[in-house]
Amino acid sequence: MKGNMEDCSDGHLVEQAKQGDVEAFAELARRCQEKVYYTLLALTKNQQDASDLAQEAFMQAFKSLKSFKQRSSFYTWIYRIAVNLTLNFLKRRKREEGREVLNESHSVNKESEDPSFSPDERSLKKELSEKLQEAIDSLSLPYRASFTLVVFQGMTHGQAARILGCSENTVSWRMHKARKMLQARLKPYLGGG
Amino acid sequence: MNCTKIEKWLSDQIDGELSERKTRAIEAHLEKCASCRSYAASLEKIHDEATSLERVEVSPAFWEGFASRLKANLESSREERKEKRALALSWNWVWSGAALLAVVAVGLYLLLFQSPQPQEMYVFSLENSLASIYQEIGDDSELEELFNSILVESIDEYIGDSEWKERPDLLENLLLWEGLTEEEIEFLESEIKKDIKS
Numbered sequence: 290m291k292g293n294m295e296d297c298s299d300g301h302l303v304e305q306a307k308q309g310d311v312e313a314f315a316e317l318a319r320r321c322q323e324k325v326y327y328t329l330l331a332l333t334k335n336q337q338d339a340s341d342l343a344q345e346a347f348m349q350a351f352k353s354l355k356s357f358k359q360r361s362s363f364y365t366w367i368y369r370i371a372v373n374l375t376l377n378f379l380k381r382r383k384r385e386e387g388r389e390v391l392n393e394s395h396s397v398n399k400e401s402e403d404p405s406f407s408p409d410e411r412s413l414k415k416e417l418s419e420k421l422q423e424a425i426d427s428l429s430l431p432y433r434a435s436f437t438l439v440v441f442q443g444m445t446h447g448q449a450a451r452i453l454g455c456s457e458n459t460v461s462w463r464m465h466k467a468r469k470m471l472q473a474r475l476k477p478y479l480g481g482g
Numbered sequence: 483m484n485c486t487k488i489e490k491w492l493s494d495q496i497d498g499e500l501s502e503r504k505t506r507a508i509e510a511h512l513e514k515c516a517s518c519r520s521y522a523a524s525l526e527k528i529h530d531e532a533t534s535l536e537r538v539e540v541s542p543a544f545w546e547g548f549a550s551r552l553k554a555n556l557e558s559s560r561e562e563r564k565e566k567r568a569l570a571l572s573w574n575w576v577w578s579g580a581a582l583l584a585v586v587a588v589g590l591y592l593l594l595f596q597s598p599q600p601q602e603m604y605v606f607s608l609e610n611s612l613a614s615i616y617q618e619i620g621d622d623s624e625l626e627e628l629f630n631s632i633l634v635e636s637i638d639e640y641i642g643d644s645e646w647k648e649r650p651d652l653l654e655n656l657l658l659w660e661g662l663t664e665e666e667i668e669f670l671e672s673e674i675k676k677d678i679k680s
Contacts, residue, residue: 309563311556318552322545327537336538340548348555352563421531439497440532446499465493472524479524 299363318347325371331437332375346371369452417478424474432467488518
């Protein structure tokens, strides 16, 4: 049964899930849970929040599956639900103040551990990656969301636009502004380049 | 060429969103603009650093827990939905059943107490109303079973409370609502449909 599910197309699983087939929906979720989770983690900086929001997004998708007409892929659709939920959650959290700054240090630089770099180079790279992470985290939500989808998830501007519910031009503009802000903030760490 | 425009195009270029024409324009501009060359190098470095930021690896146990939590939530949501639908359906059936019984009662009244003069015949159809019910049930066998049991109980309750149980001849004549006028039939049919749609 599970083997059969794995061979099914997303479209077929969506139809099955619309009939209330929990296994079919679980298979759809399994296919994109990792990408959804890591995107939400990049936005929330908190593993528990990312996990809870991903669960909530899948549940919301399951409950409103009948309204999903498959004009976009299931992946885009669930992504949109998940990102919107998370952006609303973050806005709410910011409003509520008392915002926990959870420095889980969710990212480390692979190269900072690379033995091909000298200790000095490693230390510089580590510093840059830490500063970069801080700089990305400090971007305001619309910029951070665009940056996360395009740079971390490798999406095109068009794909990110569909998920964020804005135009491609807006994503393009936000990417430009985000990079300008990062460049200004990281100038002291970028060397002579 | 305006440097501000070039900076924007450089960002698009990193994302692979720039046309060939603009790419050539950037190359030409960079050859003679040191400031934009420096900016381009900074963006490249930021992009390389950002894409090499390693994400926290999550253990397989995390995904197992995630999947089983999701499945449990999905199951309980499905059960909840089924209960709501069953409740809605049973109420629909109560109303449509009441309307149906009214039709039968009037039909029987006409049969028993009206003069047997020939009347124009009408065929009353519940086809459309039933179609709505079947659509609601879909492939859900449990819901179908529930629907059938409600149906049987309703008829049983109605028949059981009357003396007609001992009058099989009357039971055979339950479909005699064709004796109703066209106006009465239209009214009753619209009432049933309204109840089922609500």
